[in-house]
Amino acid sequence: MVSRGWYEKVADSIYRLAMSYGVKFHFEEPVVKIEVENKKATKVITNKNSYNADLVIVNADYAHAELDLLDREYNTYSEQYWNKRVMAPSALVAYVGVDKKFDELAHHTLFLDKDWSKGFDTLFDPKKAAWPENPSYYVNVPSKTDTTAAPKGNDTLFILVPLAPGLKDTPEMREQFYNKIMDNLEKTIGQNIRPHIVVKKIFALTDFKERYNAYKGTALGLSHTMMQTALFRPSHKSKKVKNLYYSGHYTHPGIGVPMTLISSQIVAEEILKEYK
Ligand SMILES: Cc1cc2nc3c(=O)[nH]c(=O)nc-3n(C[C@H](O)[C@H](O)[C@H](O)COP(=O)(O)OP(=O)(O)OC[C@H]3O[C@@H](n4cnc5c(N)ncnc54)[C@H](O)[C@@H]3O)c2cc1C
Numbered sequence: 001m002v003s004r005g006w007y008e009k010v011a012d013s014i015y016r017l018a019m020s021y022g023v024k025f026h027f028e029e030p031v032v033k034i035e036v037e038n039k040k041a042t043k044v045i046t047n048k049n050s051y052n053a054d055l056v057i058v059n060a061d062y063a064h065a066e067l068d069l070l071d072r073e074y075n076t077y078s079e080q081y082w083n084k085r086v087m088a089p090s091a092l093v094a095y096v097g098v099d100k101k102f103d104e105l106a107h108h109t110l111f112l113d114k115d116w117s118k119g120f121d122t123l124f125d126p127k128k129a130a131w132p133e134n135p136s137y138y139v140n141v142p143s144k145t146d147t148t149a150a151p152k153g154n155d156t157l158f159i160l161v162p163l164a165p166g167l168k169d170t171p172e173m174r175e176q177f178y179n180k181i182m183d184n185l186e187k188t189i190g191q192n193i194r195p196h197i198v199v200k201k202i203f204a205l206t207d208f209k210e211r212y213n214a215y216k217g218t219a220l221g222l223s224h225t226m227m228q229t230a231l232f233r234p235s236h237k238s239k240k241v242k243n244l245y246y247s248g249h250y251t252h253p254g255i256g257v258p259m260t261l262i263s264s265q266i267v268a269e270e271i272l273k274e275y276k
Contacts, residue, residue, distance in 0.1 A: 010257065030213075031060070034069045034244070041244045055243045055275070057267060062222075062234050062250035063215035076239040086228060087165040088220035088255060089123050090205045094178055096157040097150060097199035104189035105157070107144040111188060112136045122164060129164035131177055137161040139185065157193070159185070165216040169205035178202055221249035229254070236267050245271060 015025070026046070034056055035043035041056040058065045063082045066075045113119050119132040140158040143150035150156040161181060186193050205217030214221075222228055233252045238244035247264045249255045254263075 007257070031069060034058075034065070034241075036071065036074050036241050036244075039074075039240065040242050053243075055245070055271065056241075057245045057247060057271075059246075059248045059264070061213045061215055062246055062248065064213035065246070068213070070241070074238070074240045074244075076235060082215065086223040086225050087216050087218040088223040089162040090165045090167070090208055090214075090217045091163055091219045092161045092174055092177060092181075092202065092204040094157070094159040094181070095199070095201045095203070096159065096193070096197055098155050098157065098193060098196040099153075099198050100196050101143075101153060101155050102141070102157075102189065102191060102193070104191055105139060105141050105144075105155075107141055109139045110136070111139065111185065123162055124164075126164075129167060131163065131167060131173065135161050135177075135181065135184075137181055137185075154198075162219075163205065165205070165218040167205055167217070169217065174202050174204045220255045222254070224254055236263070236270060 018025075026049075029046040029048050031044055031046050033043075033045040034041050035045060041053055044051045044053050044056060058069075060069075063085075066077060067079060067082065113134040113136050115134065116136045119134060119136050121128045122130045122132045138160045140160070141155055142158060143154065143156045159181060161177070182194055208214040208219055209217045222233065226232075230252055233254065234246065234250050236246055236251050238246070245267050247260070247267045249260050249263070251263045252266065253259045
């Protein structure tokens with residue numbers, strides 16, 4: 001896990017490079033429909049505008065694009081297909097700012113429950129999917145090394161608890177779960193953290209769904225099971241719409257920033273080959 005600053009620099013470099021090639025970006029403008037005529041994507045319709053298209057590349061959540069943006073007849077994969085996929089975990093992420101330094105915490109710490117396999121079952125066994133009783137979790141304190149992450153003398157905590165995708169997520173449930181984690185963390189490090197909190201933001205399943213249109217609230221897309229790897233991942237090219245392509249973590253090679261960059265490279269090469 002690397003700090004936000006690093007990620008911002010990668011995104012910013014790609015943004016500036018694209019601009020130098022004449023790319024125009026339209027932010028805060030979600031796509032609501034991809035219109036198809038004669039098996040060709042002809043228009044991308046957003047909540048503000050409609051754009052004519054010669055070619056469409058979707059990098060949004062693949063299942064969302066197929067099920068919500070295209071008419072059913074243009075889906076390469078059915079609703080049932082998506083429902084049967086093994087989705088990668090979701091998460092509850094707590095962003096916490098505190099008014100002191102916690103020397104008891106390292107930059108990166110994994111807190112594993114004694115009986116950690118039980119918690120992992122709630123994550124990976126769909127029959128046992130639930131908010132775990134005794135969760136294992138990860139705490140990152142970026143302010144340990146990044147002076148821009150918190151004011152001097154303060155710390156920033158990033159607490160991540162993996163959760164099964166598709167779980168019910170209400171404000172009460174996440175608050176209760178957050179307090180369970182905090183009880184455990186405070187007990188383990190022997191320090192009260194909560195009285196020192198000046199900023200707190202929780203991000204969980206519903207946010208992944210609402211903000212990113214992430215299918216079943218997954219944080220990471222499609223799991224890397226044997227039957228969802230390499231050529232078994234959803235295709236980079238639509239099988240129903242001639243000029244429609246897909247990149248991103250659902251496609252080959254898969255999850256992670258470097259992998260998604262490779263997926264874009266694969267799509268770009270495929271398009272160059274086809275359209276010369
Ligand atoms: C908490 C967390 C920590 C992670 N840590 C790491 C790490 O340390 N290293 C690493 O390599 N990977 C990490 N990952 C994984 C990595 O972030 C993903 O694999 C990667 O971002 C996937 O890229 P993507 O472009 O496929 O999808 P995304 O980054 O999800 O981009 C898709 C974009 O499409 C947008 N979108 C969705 N629907 C629409 C629509 N209708 N119209 C317009 N836009 C839409 C979404 O808002 C989103 O911005 C982490 C993920 C999480 C959640």
